[in-house]
Every structure is written in C-alpha cells, then in structure tokens.
Amino acid sequence: MNDDYLPLLLVLIPLGPIALWLIVTTAISIVSGWFRLQRTYPPMPAQVRTSLPRQSAEMGFGVAFSRALTLTAGPDGIGISVSRLLGPFLRPVTIPWHAITAERRHMFMAQGVRLTFGRPEVGTLTIHARSWDQLAPFSPAPRMARDLPPITARLAIAGLVKAWLLLTGTAATAFYAIPRLFTDSGPPLVFCIMMPGMGFAMLMALRYLRQPR
Template identity: 35%
Template sequence: MNQPMDPVTAKWFAIVFPACFVAFWLLIVTMLGFISGWFTLQRRYPRGPGGPIRTFRMKSGSMGRFGLGRVSMNGILNLAPTHNGLRVGVFRLFGPFQRPFEVPWNEIQVERRTRFLVPGARLTFGIDEGNLTLAVGLWNRIVDSAPERERPRLSVEPVAAQALAAALLGAWIAISALVGTFIAVTSRAGTHPSPVPLAICYGVPAFVVGIGMFGFWMRTR
C-alpha cells in the first residue's frame, strides 16, 4: 500500500511544485518569444503614443523569423490598427515579458500564402525583422480599419467561403489519413498482441482534427 506523505514532505511539495511549475512555464513562454522573434520586434518597433482605431482581441496567428520555424498563437493575440501602424500584443499569461509592439504601415509588406492547403495573409515586418501570418478575412477586417491611404496596398484578395471550406476539408482529410495510417501501422508492427481497431485509428484523429478545423473556420468568419 502507498504510504501517506509525511507533513514535512507535503509542506515542501506544496511550496516547491508550484514554484517549479511557474519557473518552467516562464522558461517555455520566454523561449517561444525568442523563436517567434517577438523580442526583436518589440525592440525594433516600440509601442506608439496614440490610441487604437479598433481592437481585435483574442485572435489567432503564427509568428516566426525566417529560418527559425513558427510559433502558433491561437486565440491569444490582440491586434489594433492605429493611425501610425499595426499594434500587436499578446494575452499576458502567455507572454509576461512580451510587450506590445507597433509596426509602421510603411514597413509592412503583405502577400497571400497557402499553408496546409489553407490560404493566409503573411505580413513581413521591415527587412527580415519577423513576420506574422493571419487568416485572410481577419487581416482584411483590420485593413478596413486602417487609414484609408494604406488600404489599397495592404488588402489581400478575399477567400470565398466555398474555397476556404474546400481547403479545410482537404486539410482535414489529409491530416486525419496521415495520423490514422501512422497509428494503424505502428500498432500492427511486430507481434503486437492487440492492434488498435481501424475505426479508432482513423476515427479519433478525424474527430480531433475536425474540432480544430471547425475552430479555425469560426475564427475566420
């Protein structure tokens, strides 16, 4: 039988475990800040003095400097067009050391990119300072709130609802099939006594990926 934890050990555990958890969390979010290029951007583009024209809260996107991979930021970005530029912030819990930065409009270059069959708007800041990818619909709503002189250059061709649905459906099928096949093959390799049924191999990934795709669809509306 498991022996109960003595009072002294329980006391120290109650102190040490939360402290280690907080330290680990701070380490992870700080590393992601470096990988995404956030710290470079906040030094290069300090927040301007003016207030936002409009604020888009709890939005999703991905960031990454060229050659260093990308960091997904789902539902934690605050995006605010101002008269001078685009202000980007993050929910404080996920970026305690990441300050909002504001990129002048004339230093933002925009192009339409497709990733995993899904089109997006990729914003490049300055010359290799970093980039941010957003859903096309979200970016165009931000541009609609930007100063009128900037709108023609920054707007991206919108994605038809049918085209986006087809892209998400294709990505859902491809990812679900890939993950399901991996589970099916590995569970049947060698002399495994009880391989995972095919219905579970493909059904569970399809369900999980489908929830993610549906969430993405809702965020782009």
C-alpha cells in the same frame, strides 16, 4: 524521508510549474521573434480605430498562437498584443504601415496573409485573410487590401494537401495503434488509412470549392 527537507520541498514543489511556465513562455517569445520586434519598434502612443480580439496567427519560426492575440489597426500601424499568461515579458508592439509588406499565404485549411515587418526583415506574422481585410483599410494606403493578389489555385491545393496528410496520418495512427494497446489484433493498416483518408479528402474538396476565387 528526513523531516528537515519537508519545508524545502513545500517551497520547491510550487516553484516547479512556475519555472516550467517561465521557460516555455520565454522560448516562445524568442522563437516567435517577439523580443526582436520589441527592440526594433519601441513603445509609442497609437490611435486605435479597430480591435480584433482572440485572433489566431503564426509568428516567426512556426509559433502558432490559437485565439490568443489581439490585433489593432489605426493610422499609425498595426498593433499586436498577447495575454500575459502566454507572454509575461511581452509588451504590445505597433508596427508602422511603412514597415509592413503583405502577401497571400495558405494557412491550415484557410486562406491567410503573411505580413513581413521591416526592411530588412525583423519579423513575420501570418493571419487569416478575413482579419487582414478588416485591418488594411485603416492604412494610409487603403489599396493595400484591394491590390493584394488572390491566392493561386496551386498554392491553395498545396495547403489543403498538407492538411489532408497531417489529419489522415494522425487519425490512421490512432486507429491502428490504440486497439493494439489492449488486444493482439486490430483493423488492418489499409483500412486505418483509407477510412479517414476518404473522409478528410471530401472535407478538403469542400473547403477548396467554398474558397473565394
């Protein structure tokens, strides 16, 4: 290698991960709809009565934030913020209460509440039901939490079935494929499906029975 390129490589090698980080976080910002929320709801001073750090949520077109959001609530609305590590260009936003519509949804193995922002819609956020129960009482209309209809049994079962299919499929694929990477044989496909399938089915049944009615 020509030594003339060495200084250039020493500069480009550290920039590669930084460029990738910027590309990924920018894509997340766009797909989640956060940029649109920033444009619609400009910064404003807001009173914070409660703060819920390390919250998990689904935002926009299926973007999942795992214990990465901080949710706040007060008389002005619900505030959403994220770590600068995940969103270097994302500023906290406060959604006024009058622009929020809530409905029950089923998250992965848990009950959730889908918040729709704006009329017409400019963004969505699905959070755990227990988080909503802590935020909604600070609304000027505290009945928002009490009047939210409970999740139906059909919707709860549908969500648990989707979780069962995902978990069983992932485990069965691993049980079937990994041994065959090192040997010419492995457990039969039926065994690979039935063993995790039965275990996860019992787990889903327990989750359903423990859900509040």
